[in-house]
Every structure is written in C-alpha cells, then in structure tokens.
Amino acid sequence: MKKFIKLSAVAVSMLFFAGCSAPEIKLEQDGGAISVVKTNYSEALKNANGMVSIFNNGQPVEIYVTPIVDRTNSGGKLPKNITSIVNSSFNSIGDKIITIANIKGKKFSKNKFYRINGAITEFDLIEASGSGMDAAGQATYNNQQGTIDAGMKRENKTTKLTIVFNPEDVRTRNFVPRASTKNKITIEQKSSGNEFAFSILGTGVGVDNALTKAQGTHSSITILIELSVVEVLGRLVNYPYWLLTGGGVNSDVVSNLSIRFLRDPLNKKIQKVSYLLALQGANVQMTSMMNPKLKAAIIKYKTTHGLPANSDINRKLYMSLIGAS
Template structure:
C-alpha cells in the first residue's frame, strides 16, 4: 500500500513538473512570437530609406562650421585619396570576407561631409579620357593633400568573458526516477578593428609630419543560451532557447572612418576639432603646432592675431596690430567672462593666448569651452588680460 501511494505521489510530482515545463514552453513560444514580431517590424522599416550616419557624422558637420569660424578668408583645401584597402587580407572570400576590402568610398563620403572649405577632388582618368574623346573639355583642380591608409588590424577575441549557471535535481528510483535540470549560459567576446590614415603633401609627395590618425574600434559578439529538461519513466523532453547579438563590422568601420578623417583634417588645419566630439580630448599635436607658430610671430603679428580672435567672440575691434584702448577693453571683458580663474595673463605669451584661441564660441557649444582653468560665462575676475611689452 505504501509503495502504491509512493508511486502515485511520484506520478503526481512528475505531472506537476511536466506542467511547469509546458508552461516554460509556452513562455518560450511567447518569446519567439515577440522575436518574430520585432523581425517583421525591422523588415518593414527596411522598406523606407534611412540616412546612413555614424556617431561621428554630426561631428564632421560641426567641424565644417568650425572651419568657417577659424579659417574665415583662408583658401579652400582640396583633398584626394588613394585607394584605402584592407591590409589584413581578411576581406578575401577564402577566409569568409569578414570585413570590406575597399573603404575608399567611405573616406570620400566622410571628407565630403565637412563642407565647402574642404573639397574632395575625384580621380577618374578613364572616365575623363572617354569623355574627352567625345569632345568634352575639363578644368583640372590639383589637390593640396592626398589621404593614404588602410585597414591595418582585425584581432578576433582580444577579450572575452563567459558565465554558466547550472542546476539539477533527481529523485525516485526505477520506473519512478525523475530528473529536472537547467542551465543558463552567457558569453561576450570583443574583437578589434584598426584604421590608419596619413596625409601626403601633393606638391612634394612627402608625408606631413605628425598628421595621421590611427584609431581602433571594438566590436561585441554576445551570445546567450538557456536550457531546461525534464525526464521521467525513462523518457525525457526539454527545450532550448538561444540568442545572439553581433555588432556590424561594416558600421563599426564607418564610425572608424568618420572619426579618423575628423582627426586627420583637424590636425592638418590646426583647429580644435576635439570640441566637435562630446567629451573630446585636446590633441597635443595641434596644441604644440599652434604654440610653436604663435611663439614665432613678431609682437605686431601676435597683436593682429589676438584682435582677429577677439572678433570671433563678437567684439567689434579693429585689426590694427596695436594695443589700443578698444583691444584692451575687449580683452578684459572676454577674459573676465570666460577665463576668470586664470587671473591676470599676458596674451603676448602662448600661455595667455591659448585659452582665447581654443575657446572661440561655437554655435553648438552653449557650455564653456573645454579649456583647463576656464570659468563659466559671467564670472567676475580680479584682473583681466593685458599685452606685454
């Protein structure tokens, strides 16, 4: 009697576990249904064209407006590229064509996003020759700079982490033996893609020293796996749920291209391009180039540059290359409002002029420019800026 009662209990327990497992299957079916709904929505969205923008595409547009401010009156810069290819050979079909083999068009698009002060000059000699044979006449624009480079690194699984949680229970004997188990698995793997770009002077065919961009982007490959099983009376059933999330390598490369072109042209023009990027870090190459250039100027040219910079702050000063009352008042006003914590400075030195140059207001930057020691606008200063003798 006791044995029969025990078997009945085991059977009822097994049925309860089976119902629980079936409920789990229902949950799985709901999850799959939701996944199919999301997939259908995504496929529907694909019917509508969208702008292909990377996180740094807006920064390139901002940089173009920055050049309008810093390079007002300067001649247009003409750019051209050589073919920007894959140097890792992982774009070959023999290894699965994991990355694009030619990203030249991405680089051209990034240069063209900047605006009218940086113009891309196409190079299609076959097309021009064919058109010339038909009687077409062309003007030739020679570029100032040539962009060279390649995809130089693709390291799979540079870092990874995984976690597995498993649990199981077994009870009963013989035909009443029942097992219940499950496990949860999560794996994250990072790969790295690197792009190198260099700038070449077209007239001399020499690389411009220290004007290059070498950046790396990490790509995440995340996978999840959930398993559950139930077995009784020698039979078993279960379910398995898997999911994967893989960031697109092509999209990551476009982000890499946009950032690298921004850095390359920013260095070439000696402008604070990092202000176009949220929480951007000042570039020591640009800072050092400007320091050397400023220290090499005569006192008259320094005062002229100070007056030109003050005009970018909206101060109506005349470029006289003289330290007149108008210039003095404008300097004291700007430094009192924006750089009060610096105290008294001498704008004839680079240390005094640096915050003025790199802190020129931009239309998108409502907060104070990222200058060490800069104070919020409107702060009072015990002393203003002056011109040394």
Template structure:
C-alpha cells in the same frame, strides 16, 4: 500510485497540448504575418546611413567657417584605402570590406564647403575628352593614404552559465525539473590608419595622421528548461545571438579618423565637435610653436581677429588700443575669470581665447574650452588681462 500516474499523464497531456498549440497552422500563420508586417514596415522608408561621428563632421565644417574665414579652400584627394589584413578575401569568408575608399570620400564630403574632395577618374575623363568635352583641372593640396591595418578576433571574452535542477519521487513516479542560462560575450578589434601627404612634394606631413581602433561585440545567449518523468520528458530551448555589424563599425572608424586627420591639418580644436572630446596634443603644440614664433604686432593682430569671432567689434590694427583692451577684459571676465591675471602675448594666456571661440552647438555652460586650464596659476591675482612684451 494511481494518483501519481494520473498527475504524470495529466502533465504530459498539458505539455503536448501546449506544444501543439504553439505549432498549430493558425499560430504559425499569425507569427509569419506579424514578422512580414514588421519587415515591410522597416522597408517603407529608407534610413540615412550615419555613424555616431557623422554629425561631428558637420560641426567641424561650421567650426572651419569660423576659424578659417577668409582662408583658401582646402582640396583633398585619396588613394585607394584598402584592407591590409587580407581578411576581406573570399577564401577566408570576406569578413570585412576590401575597399573603404568611398567611405573616406563620403566622410570628407560631409565637412562642408571649406574642404572639397577632388575625384580622380582618369578613364572617365579620357573617354569624355574623346567626345569633345573640356575640363578644368583642380590640383589637390593633400592626399589621404591609409588602410585597414588590424582585425583581431576574440581579443577579450567572458561567459557565464547558471544552472538549476530539482528531482523528487522515485521509481515510476520519479520527476526531474531543470534549467540553465548561458551568456557569452566576445570582443574583436578593427583598426584604421590614415596619413596625410602633401600633393606638391609627395611627402607625408609629419605627425598628421590618425590611427584608431573600434571594438565589435559578438554576444550570444542560450536558455534551456526541461521537465521529465520516469520514461517521459519534454523541454524547450531558446537561443539568441547579437553581432554588431563590422561594416557599420568601420564607417564609424572612418568618420572619426577623417575628423582627426583634417582637424590636425587645419590646427583647429576638432575635439570640441565630439562629446567629451579631449584636446589633441599635436594641435596644441603646433599652435603653441606658431604663436610663439610671431612678432608682437602679428600676435596682436591674431588676438584682434579672435576677439571678432567672439562678437567683439574691434578693428585689426595690430596695436593694443583701448577697444582691444576693453574687449579682452570683457571676454576673460565673462568666460575665463577663474584663470586669474593672464598675459595674452604668451601662449598660456592666449590659448583659452583661441580654443574657446563660441560654437553654435554649445550651450552657455560649455563656453570654456576643454583644453583650457580650470584654475588660476598659484599666486596669480584674480582677474586682469594685459598684453606684455
């Protein structure tokens, strides 16, 4: 009995000493200084506010430089892009931003010189005009409209609790030990809808829209441990919580949606700017219809223009001359040999050539377009390019 009592009081003294050491003034000051230095180190240099798709917008701008060389600049403007869920109201905690127009403007402006944003600040212009300033007016080609349309809390969740305990002894020598770990993950969803409006007609452009959803993780953890003796006990509890920022998630959503919207408007393979992107059926179908509607001469001209983007020195003659034939055979043999024999006067033969124009950020192994067929049609001979009627 004496031995058990000695062990009990010895353990209690060690626990008290450990807790006292953790709570000492010296240790508290040390921890506070370390935390302060960490926070100050983070504040020394500002960090560029980029979403995962910000770089994709820059790539898209370089893609437009290649695909739209010689085309006029596209001028864009936005209406106010607001929260349509009313969850930005202070009455419900202002959980999401109420106005993301500036995020949309920033995303448009990331693309580059071929897509120019036209600000709309009439009060400022009127004030400056009263002071004698003179302005030129640039009318936009398209107007971006939209809103934050969904915010669903806790659309999915999962949790796990692991507990363990042990008890031995009896009477005044009874000893209990235990612990548990708790993990909880909850997902919420935010959605953004953007549409494109023709400024000249004030009509929405059919099928040119972006509607995307991003999931936000709320993760919490809790660890408990305890050691108890008959009549005496001590323990500790650790808690942690990780909540992804909703504003950062919305910026990611905005950048992706602007990329999709303007990619569709320009009929360019914008999905190649995104890692593991998949072809957009709207763009593919628009290009199919446009190409099939061209005359044979215009098709040959487009083929020659596209070959020049591959670095082939062909002239745009709208005729299937020897230089054009040799350039086609070279490009298809190097990049699309698995397609077998193709007729570039048909969309199925021209599609890989158009969507596979080389981009600077792609390596040699990724030259083939993600939307191109990966194997020749059944019964097609290996190799060979023709321009049939």
C-alpha cells in the same frame, strides 16, 4: 585625461531589436566602464569646416582619397573597400574641403592639396561560444543602408580593428611628417540581446558609446572613419581637432597654434577667441572686433578657469581655450 564629445544632436540612438529595448551596457575596458553617451559624430565633421576656415585663413583644402581597403585576414568579416565612406566623410564637412574625384590631368590651384592613403591594418576577433539563434539586421547610418553581420550567433564577441591614414602632399609627393593617424576601435558584443558597446581609442580620438545589433560593426567603422578624418585634417591644417574628437592634445599642433597666435594681428586673435568661446557654448558670435558681450564672455570664462578676471586677449587665454594649458 580622456575627454568626451559633448554635442547637441543624437546620431547613435538606442534602437529596438527582437522586440526588446537594449539595456544600458557597462563593459570593462582599460580599467573603466564603457558608458552610454548619446552624441552626433557627424556633427564633428560639420564643426571641422569652421575649424578649417578659422585656422587656414578662410582658404579651402583639396583632398584626394586613394583606394582604402581591408589589408587584414578578416575572411570577409569587414568591408573590402571603405574608400566611398572616407570620401563621403570628407565631402560632408562643408565648403572648405574640396574632395577631388579624379586627380588625372588636374591643374594645381593655390590651395593646400593632399592625397589620403590608408587601410584597415589590424583585425582581431575573440569569440566565446554561447547559445541562441542567428541574428542579422538592417541599418541605416549616414544615409547608407545595408545588411549587417548576417548569421552572427548570440555569443560574446570582442572585435578590434585599426584604421590608418597616411597623408601625402600632392605637389611634393612626400608624406606629411607627423600627420599620420592610427585609431583602433574595440566592439564588445554581449550574449544577451545582441547589444554592442564600443570604444575608440587613439592619440586623437577618445570615445565610448553603445550600439544595438541592428547598427553593428559597419556603423562602428563609419564612426571611426569620421573621427579619423577630423583628426587627420587637424594635423594637416593645424587646428585643435581634439576639441571635436575627445582625444589627447597634439603637441605639434599646439606648438604651431601658439606660434601663429603670437604673430596674429589683434583682429585675428579676437576672431579665434570668439570662435572657440562659441564652440564651447558661450553666448557669443564669432567676430573680429571686441564688443561688450564678448568681453563679458571672456571674463566669465577666465573666472571659471582660474585666470585673471579681465577681458584681455592673451596667450594664456588662448592656450586654455584649445585645452593646452
């Protein structure tokens, strides 16, 4: 079942274009409607920092991003190089991610160290002619400003593109098994008012939303990159990234999480459970010691999720909290 991101702040809000507010967009996609869901996608990056801290025993992860470019025949319709956006996304996560600018001559530390290879690998543009004037706009998203899609006519368009990340262990120079990500974004442009709706679909991401013309394709690509970054890190570090991206549960990550949890001492189990409860909105703080407020939160969670109503910390509770029950 597709999950949706539910975060507090608004990053992709409805704007005005040509003096008119954009109406709600409902376009059929994979048998369902693309609905307007206001979310802050960059918040997923910040939450990933806590995930890395909790599930990587407080140790940072070092990342080096190789040039990531458009390898399609887009004819200039896509950015030629998205490396800076990928670097910015990793760098926005927090202190548990160290983004390396230059790998030459770098001495290895004890931290996990990965090279991120990738590309825009697929691009399809389906156009249906329509009347109207050319439209272009300026957009600022994640502190990046630029002209978006100058000269695009008011007509129905469907744009599909795919971004692939293929991580490599820098020490062994081997690709990390089963850690690659491949996510596709579908951008629908309606003929009336130059509105956009988009849907990001992949094994680790599941998001529907709406954009205006002024935000356009480039902002959609940025959103796709940010969520793909959260996913690839989750596969490398083994944290439940789907709680942040809204996609499907990864069985490999779940298996590793389950094994680790069974081996964890009690204080580490309490820390993980309290963190996951807080992430899902419970009125608790992350702690490594049981307290009355945490006990009450556990009982409340179990009661609403069909588990025995006690404060025991066990595998069933943990699997439920990571969405794998």
